[in-house]
Amino acid sequence: MLDITELDDMIYPQLRRHDLAQCALVSKKWHSLVIPHLWRDVSGESTYSIDCTMWAFFRMIREDYNAEKRYQELQDGEQSTQARSPLPLSALSKYGHLIRVLPDPNQISGPPEMLQHLLRHCHPDVQVKYFRMSIEAIDHESDNPWKEIVDFTLPRVRVLYIDINGTPRSSSISKWMDVLDRRSVVLERLRLNVRIPNMETKVEPMEHEPKTCTSLRELLFYRVEYNTGAEEFWSSLFRRCGRVEKLQVESWIGSVQRLAQGMLAYMPDLNEISLGHGNDEVIGLDDAAVGTLLSGSRKGWKVVRSRLYFGRAAIDALSKHTSTLELLDIWGCDATLSRRLGQVLSSCGNLHSLLSTDYDKCDPPHFCARIDYKAFIDLDPNTGAPKPWECEGTLKKLRVIITGIPHSDLEEGDNVEGAYPTGERREIQGRVYDRLARFINLETLCLGDHWSQESQDMDMSLRSGLGKLSGLKKLRKIGECGPGRGVGIKEVQWMVANWPSLRVVRGLERDEVRAWLEKNTDIDTLNYSSDS
Numbered sequence: 334m335l336d337i338t339e340l341d342d343m344i345y346p347q348l349r350r351h352d353l354a355q356c357a358l359v360s361k362k363w364h365s366l367v368i369p370h371l372w373r374d375v376s377g378e379s380t381y382s383i384d385c386t387m388w389a390f391f392r393m394i395r396e397d398y399n400a401e402k403r404y405q406e407l408q409d410g411e412q413s414t415q416a417r418s419p420l421p422l423s424a425l426s427k428y429g430h431l432i433r434v435l436p437d438p439n440q441i442s443g444p445p446e447m448l449q450h451l452l453r454h455c456h457p458d459v460q461v462k463y464f465r466m467s468i469e470a471i472d473h474e475s476d477n478p479w480k481e482i483v484d485f486t487l488p489r490v491r492v493l494y495i496d497i498n499g500t501p502r503s504s505s506i507s508k509w510m511d512v513l514d515r516r517s518v519v520l521e522r523l524r525l526n527v528r529i530p531n532m533e534t535k536v537e538p539m540e541h542e543p544k545t546c547t548s549l550r551e552l553l554f555y556r557v558e559y560n561t562g563a564e565e566f567w568s569s570l571f572r573r574c575g576r577v578e579k580l581q582v583e584s585w586i587g588s589v590q591r592l593a594q595g596m597l598a599y600m601p602d603l604n605e606i607s608l609g610h611g612n613d614e615v616i617g618l619d620d621a622a623v624g625t626l627l628s629g630s631r632k633g634w635k636v637v638r639s640r641l642y643f644g645r646a647a648i649d650a651l652s653k654h655t656s657t658l659e660l661l662d663i664w665g666c667d668a669t670l671s672r673r674l675g676q677v678l679s680s681c682g683n684l685h686s687l688l689s690t691d692y693d694k695c696d697p698p699h700f701c702a703r704i705d706y707k708a709f710i711d712l713d714p715n716t717g718a719p720k721p722w723e724c725e726g727t728l729k730k731l732r733v734i735i736t737g738i739p740h741s742d743l744e745e746g747d748n749v750e751g752a753y754p755t756g757e758r759r760e761i762q763g764r765v766y767d768r769l770a771r772f773i774n775l776e777t778l779c780l781g782d783h784w785s786q787e788s789q790d791m792d793m794s795l796r797s798g799l800g801k802l803s804g805l806k807k808l809r810k811i812g813e814c815g816p817g818r819g820v821g822i823k824e825v826q827w828m829v830a831n832w833p834s835l836r837v838v839r840g841l842e843r844d845e846v847r848a849w850l851e852k853n854t855d856i857d858t859l860n861y862s863s864d865s
Contacts, residue, residue: 350371372429372431374433375432387440394451398446431456432454433458434461436463437465463493464490467498468497491520495523497526513549528556548576550576550577550578551577553580553582556584556616557584559592570595571599574599577600577602580626581606582606582618589622593629596626601631604636606634606636608641620645621646623643624646624647624649633656633657634657636662637661637662638660642663642664648666652676652680656680658681662688672707675704675705676708679724685724685729687728687732688731703734704735706765709735719767719768725771728774728775730776731775731778739761763797763798765791766797769802769805770804773805775805775808776809777808778812779813781812781813792818795823809834810837810839812839813840822849829850835856836857837856838856839858
């Protein structure tokens with residue numbers, strides 16, 4: 334395209350497969366330039382599911398394998414004196430040598446010989462994006478067809494999912510550990526499903542000392558039933574995780590104390606933790622367990638994500654990492670601990686994101702961290718102004734529900750016992766906006782939740798204090814601006830005039846407001862999942 338190989342190698346990988354295919358149809362020259370990039374990675378867009386690209390690729394493999402098989406049967410049936418007609422050149426034969434990244438071999442339905450057929454055509458240095466296997470598969474006999482596939486895949490796999498259920502043979506575990514020591518040179522992510530009964534599971538002695546898996550950066554425990562009878566297995570695993578930076582625990586039954594000990598003893602670079610993500614059923618992770626795991630980083634957590642509400646133990650453990658914390662993504666905490674969470678946030682000098690779980694994946698997002706308005710405002714009793722927070726210059730993304738703001742039951746001038754006057758509500762909201770105005774580098778701001786009634790507590794009208802945010806010149810995304818927020822044409826006109834970087838306004842439900850934005854600006858009013 335540009336006749337500059339280095340630039341082509343930078344541009345083409347950024348394009349979607351559909352766009353690459355369209356480029357390949359432009360001309361013969363473009364075709365020759367694009368085809369290597371189109372065939373380089375045939376693993377699809379998703380790590381764990383099958384998309385259209387993979388279905389087409391699998392169909393091509395099956396047809397090519399069957400065609401070669403029929404050709405061989407026909408040739409074997411002919412007289413040896415007759416000249417053999419050549420097999421027509423297939424797409425796999427023509428372009429297979431360009432393949433550098435394969436999908437999970439288990440997803441290629443068919444006999445092992447079909448996968449062996451594919452591997453014969455691929456580039457010698459081909460890698461496998463994802464591979465799921467049981468621990469016993471590594472102990473196949475040498476004449477088992479899957480033995481060749483397992484032996485081929487393990488040194489080349491990037492993401493490895495191991496099922497260890499029941500009581501595996503000690504030779505299986507030892508051979509798997511040997512793979513980590515000797516052959517897994519590209520393994521980036523190890524995902525484990527472990528259920529070893531309450532009995533001693535021996536690991537056979539190794540011929541060499543355990544080595545750190547140098548490429549392994551992420552360790553994920555999908556479902557674990559921990560017991561003390563498998564101590565040798567856990568010790569053997571942890572000793573190979575010296576370069577791990579990210580830990581994800583989705584479900585863990587039993588004590589997490591041994592895991593926390595392994596984190597401190599063998600994972601010095603650990604700086605990111607995710608708890609409960611990706612698993613609809615979170616089991617075994619109570620507040621004490623979360624607190625124990627949050628105490629397991631020597632380096633200090635940069636990223637903490639959790640689908641669990643934080644209790645006192647979790648927040649106390651989190652408070653020890655305020656100097657390193659950059660992103661906090663939690664569902665919230667008990668209302669009685671809201672002030673404690675506010676104190677933690679005020680001490681995070683590197684914090685750039687406080688988000689709800691799945692903020693950019695839900696459509697619309699409907700989980701959000703909650704902080705009591707008194708804890709968020711955090712007034713200095715001597716000056717009456719908000720106390721300085723260390724993250725005021727670093728925070729870029731903020732999504733919270735400010736709770737406890739009294740509802741306005743009265744119009745100004747009314748006097749009814751038991752109801753809050755409008756003036757008090759506006760005063761509290763004005764204080765909240767005073768705090769928000771101090772986050773001068775904010776790019777994303779969402780003061781609510783699309784579904785929760787609590788989210789209606791915070792207005793976003795000019796008379797409630799929105800005008801105090803005129804200094805947030807970097808703001809690109811604002812939401813939720815739905816019913817009950819007080820967002821009218823005057824408000825969006827003010828946003829456009831004061832926030833030059835604004836690109837997304839989420840949750841607008843008043844047709845006349847949306848119509849004005851669509852007519853006068855290029856701001857996206859419908860996008861619930863953009864992270865721009």
